[in-house]
Amino acid sequence: MSSLLKDVNLLGDNIPWLHDFRQQGRLVFADKGIPNAKVEAWKYTKPNMFLNSDFAWVNSENKTGYKPELPFDCYKICFVNGIFAPELSDFPPETEIMPLIEAIMLHPEVRERIGKLANSEQHNFAALNAAYLNEGIYIHIAEGVKINKPVCLICHTESGGILLMNNLRNLIVLEKNAQAEIIEYYNYSGEQKSCYFNNIVNEIYLGEQAKLEHYKVQDEAFKAIHLAINSIEVKKSASYKSFCLQKGADLARNESLINLEESCAQAEVNAVYAMNGWATLDITTDIRHLAAETFSQQLVKGVVGGQAKGIFQGKIHIAPNAVKTKGYQQHRALLLSDEAEVDVKPELEIFADDVQCTHGSACGQLDAEQLFYMKSRGLDEDIAKKMLIDAYLQEVIAKVDDEKVIDWIKLVLKLPEEN
Amino acid sequence: MTTPLLEIEDLYGGVAGKEIIKGFNLTINEGEVHAIMGPNGAGKSTLSNILCGKPEYYVSSGKITFKGKDLLKMSVEERAREGLFLSMQKPVEIPGVSITPFLKHALNSIRTYRGEKEMDTVEFVKLLREEGRKLNLGSDMLKRSINVGFSGGEAKRLETLQMAILRPDLAILDEADSGVDIDAMRIIGEGVNACRTDKTGLLVITHYQRLLNYIVPDYVHVYAGGKIVKTGNKDLAEELERTGYSEFVKEQA
Numbered sequence: 200m201s202s203l204l205k206d207v208n209l210l211g212d213n214i215p216w217l218h219d220f221r222q223q224g225r226l227v228f229a230d231k232g233i234p235n236a237k238v239e240a241w242k243y244t245k246p247n248m249f250l251n252s253d254f255a256w257v258n259s260e261n262k263t264g265y266k267p268e269l270p271f272d273c274y275k276i277c278f279v280n281g282i283f284a285p286e287l288s289d290f291p292p293e294t295e296i297m298p299l300i301e302a303i304m305l306h307p308e309v310r311e312r313i314g315k316l317a318n319s320e321q322h323n324f325a326a327l328n329a330a331y332l333n334e335g336i337y338i339h340i341a342e343g344v345k346i347n348k349p350v351c352l353i354c355h356t357e358s359g360g361i362l363l364m365n366n367l368r369n370l371i372v373l374e375k376n377a378q379a380e381i382i383e384y385y386n387y388s389g390e391q392k393s394c395y396f397n398n399i400v401n402e403i404y405l406g407e408q409a410k411l412e413h414y415k416v417q418d419e420a421f422k423a424i425h426l427a428i429n430s431i432e433v434k435k436s437a438s439y440k441s442f443c444l445q446k447g448a449d450l451a452r453n454e455s456l457i458n459l460e461e462s463c464a465q466a467e468v469n470a471v472y473a474m475n476g477w478a479t480l481d482i483t484t485d486i487r488h489l490a491a492e493t494f495s496q497q498l499v500k501g502v503v504g505g506q507a508k509g510i511f512q513g514k515i516h517i518a519p520n521a522v523k524t525k526g527y528q529q530h531r532a533l534l535l536s537d538e539a540e541v542d543v544k545p546e547l548e549i550f551a552d553d554v555q556c557t558h559g560s561a562c563g564q565l566d567a568e569q570l571f572y573m574k575s576r577g578l579d580e581d582i583a584k585k586m587l588i589d590a591y592l593q594e595v596i597a598k599v600d601d602e603k604v605i606d607w608i609k610l611v612l613k614l615p616e617e618n
Numbered sequence: 619m620t621t622p623l624l625e626i627e628d629l630y631g632g633v634a635g636k637e638i639i640k641g642f643n644l645t646i647n648e649g650e651v652h653a654i655m656g657p658n659g660a661g662k663s664t665l666s667n668i669l670c671g672k673p674e675y676y677v678s679s680g681k682i683t684f685k686g687k688d689l690l691k692m693s694v695e696e697r698a699r700e701g702l703f704l705s706m707q708k709p710v711e712i713p714g715v716s717i718t719p720f721l722k723h724a725l726n727s728i729r730t731y732r733g734e735k736e737m738d739t740v741e742f743v744k745l746l747r748e749e750g751r752k753l754n755l756g757s758d759m760l761k762r763s764i765n766v767g768f769s770g771g772e773a774k775r776l777e778t779l780q781m782a783i784l785r786p787d788l789a790i791l792d793e794a795d796s797g798v799d800i801d802a803m804r805i806i807g808e809g810v811n812a813c814r815t816d817k818t819g820l821l822v823i824t825h826y827q828r829l830l831n832y833i834v835p836d837y838v839h840v841y842a843g844g845k846i847v848k849t850g851n852k853d854l855a856e857e858l859e860r861t862g863y864s865e866f867v868k869e870q871a
Contacts (some may be wrong), residue, residue: 313727573712575695578695578727586719591714
C-alpha cells in the first residue's frame, strides 16, 4: 500500500455514493500505486522519483493571512492549503457555484458526472484524488448564460514545512450556449523551497455550442509537485480553448484529455513551459476526435535551462467515423544550456479517411546571429536573451484572447515590457 | 597629438581556422573618414567582424587599440558601449523583437555605461520618430520586428537609424550600399553625415565608389590579400572605379 494513502476522516462518508467512490479510488491506487518509468505514459516524467516523501492530507483552517491579488477584475474562488476559503471568495451571481462536496450531497444528479471523464481505473492520480474526494468546486453555468468576468480559481499554498498533499477536484459544466472564462492560478508563499503536492482533477462538460476559455498559470514553489488532469467533453459545435503556463514546481504535469464527442466540436490547447534548475515539467495531451468535422489545434513551446527537463507528449486520435476532421499539433523548444533536456512523444492514431492531421516538433538554441546583433548595439547578454525568449514565447501567449490575462502571464514570466 | 580613435597594428586573424587578415595596419584619428575598397572575398567583412568581436572570428596576433584601450579584451557589448558601431552588411531578422523597445534598451545600456541618465520612453519615442523621419522610416516601420520583411534598402536605413540614435565615436559601414538603390544610398549617405561630429570617425567598407560621393573619404585604402596594398585620397576611389582591382589581385597571387 502506497504511503500516500492514509486513514482519514472525510466529511460525508456516511453517504454511500461518496463512501464507495472514495473506496474505489483507494483500492485502485493501492493496487496500481505511483507509476514508474515502465508505464508508457510516464516514461519521461518518473513521478516515483519525486513522490517518495511522506505527503499527508491535513485538514487545517486558513491561518496564512493570504489575500488573493490579481491585476485584473475577476470573481475569485480561493483555496488555501487545499481547503476552500469562502471568506476570500466571491461568486458570479447568475451561476450555481458551490463546494463540490456540497453539490454531491444536495444534488445527487451531479454524481454521475464525477469520475466519468477522469476515470480512476485509467488514471492513477485520479484514483488517488478520488480516495480523498473532499475539496474542490462545482461550477454550473445554465443554458445561454455568459459570465461577465473571468472566474479565477486560486490555489495558494503556504505549507510551513509540512509535506502537504492537496487533492482538489473541480467539476465544471457549461450547458448549451453558455460561455465562461475560467482561470486557474497556483501560487505559494513562504519558503521558495517548500515541498508539497497538489493533485488536481478537473472534469469539464461543454454542452452544445458552449464556449469555454480555460487558462492556467502554475507558479508553484521550487520543490513542489503539481499533477493535474483536465478531462473535457465537448459536444456539438462547442469550443474549448486553453492556455497553460508551467513555470514553477520541481515536478509538474498538465494533462489535457479532450473528447470531441459530436460534430463541429473544437479544441485548442496552447502551453508554455519555462524553467531552470532541476525542474521536470510535462505537458501531455490526448485529443480524441470522435465525430465528423471536429477540429483541434495544439501549440506548445518550451524554454529549458539549467539541468531542467521538459516533456511534451501529444496524442491525436481520429475515430473511424470522424471524417473531415482537422487535427494540428506543433511543439517547439529552446534549450538554453548543455544539460537541459527535452523529451517529445507525438502520437497520431488515424482511423478515418478524408482528414487533415499534422504534427511537428523542433528543439533548438537561441540564434547566435540574433544574439550577436543585439549585443553589438550595447545590450547586455541577459537582456538580449530575455528579449529573444519573450519573442519566442509571444506566439503562444498571444493565443490567449483576454489581453489583461496576457499582461498578467507576461508578468508572471517576468518578461521585459513592450516599451 | 590626441590619441587615435582606432589603431590596428600588424593584425593576423580569420574565421573557422582560415587566416584571412595577414599583417593589417590602420590608424584612424578623430573626425577622419577612411574607405576600404577591395574585391569580393578579400576579407573586408572579416575585418569588421573582428573589430566588433563576433564570436566565431579569431585574432592570432597583432593589436587593436580603441580610444587608447585594448579592444580585443572587450566583450561585444562593451565595444558598443565604448562607442564602436557596425552597420552590418546583412543585418539579421529578429522576429518578435520590435525596433522601439530594442533600441531603447540599447541606448540606455550605453548611457548607463557612460554614467548618463536613462532616457524615458516618451523622450525616446520622440527622438526615434524624429531620426526615423530623416531616414524615411515612418512610425509604422518602427513598431515592426527588427528587419523582418524589410527590403535591402530599408534594412540599411534601419542600420543608419541605429547609428543616429546610438551616436558612436567610430562607425564601421560594412557595405552600407549593397542591395540599395540610388535614392536609398543618398538617404543613407546624408543620414550618416548628419550624425557625425568633428570627432566621429568613419570606416567605410565598399566595393564601389558611388557611396563615397556622399560620404567623402579623407583616405582610400585598397585591401587585397589580407592587408592594405595601397593608400591614397578620394581620387584613388575614382581610379579604381575605372581600372578595377585586377592589378592588386594579380600582385597578391
